[in-house]
Amino acid sequence: MAAHKYSRQRESIIKYLSASKEHPTADMVYDSIREEYPNISLGTVYRNLALLHEEGRILKIEAPGQPDRFDYNVDPHYHFVCRKCGRVIDLPIDSLGNIDEIAGARFDGEIQGHYCLFYGLCPDCMYRS
Amino acid sequence: MAAHKYSRQRESIIKYLSASKEHPTADMVYDSIREEYPNISLGTVYRNLALLHEEGRILKIEAPGQPDRFDYNVDPHYHFVCRKCGRVIDLPIDSLGNIDEIAGARFDGEIQGHYCLFYGLCPDCMYRS
DNA sequence: TTTGATGCAAATGTTTTGCATGCAA
DNA sequence: TTGCATGCAAAACATTTGCATCAAA
Secondary structure, eight states, X not given: OOOOOOOXXXXXXXXXXXXXXXXXXXXXXXXXXXXXXXXXOHHHHHHHHHXXXXXXXXEEEOOTTSOOEEESOOSSOEEEEETTTOOEEEEOOSOOOSHHHXXXXXXXXXXXXXXXXXXXXXXXXXXXX | OXXXXXXXXXXHHXXXXXXXXSOOBHHHHHHHHHHHOXXXXXXXXXXXXXXXHHTTSSEEEOOTTSOOEXXXXXXXXXXXXXXXXXXXXXXXXXXXXXXXXXXXXXXXXXXXXXXXXXXXXXXXXXXXX
């Protein structure tokens, strides 16, 4: 098991992530935690996000052309990225079917999984354009 | 319509991409073109790749944690990324089914498409580990 | 007292950009 | 001759890392 020491900074990051619904970037986490710990450094934020991600306690969402985002909800689920405002939204999808099997049907390697991100216009941007 | 002037550098980039099967990065393109045009700059490579991508003449593959890769084959198809060697391989998949519809079923925005990348071990790495 | 965590700053890797010059049309 | 394309170098951007210090156990 990991021999991680407690740190109030990490605790604060976890608290913030668990309360957030907006899939914040490292910078958003940094800005928020700084209100409570003005001296926290961005490096510490990145280090803790990486640590939590390695432990499987948070999800990392890597959308093309955007800084990485983080999600406290580690249940398998899919994300939608708005092409206009960049927002990342959870999609209520039960399953996409056996796409790993479909992908591996005529492939000689071993398919272990997939990254899949949907894009388009979020409800806000749809009705505001 | 775009008023693009001919350039031998761009022509060379297109020629290289069209002959390559390995989904090269900008740097790989740069290294290759430099053999013919030793003075070409990396900036020019990036500018031309961006231009060709905007025109829909090449595909840009953005895999997490890797530099972008480019594909001369613009027919819709999926890619596999090897977790061990980083190689990017075309997957012969006809269709993943109507995953955009599935994703949009309980979503109020407009789903226009998806990025989907499969990962695992490529044939080479499978039998060499 | 030991050792992981922090703050700070510098470094990294990829990609973009400003600008003077070159070259296609 | 016009203005897009180039080469070069600097900047931008997100992220990581080295190191001395701090604090949890």
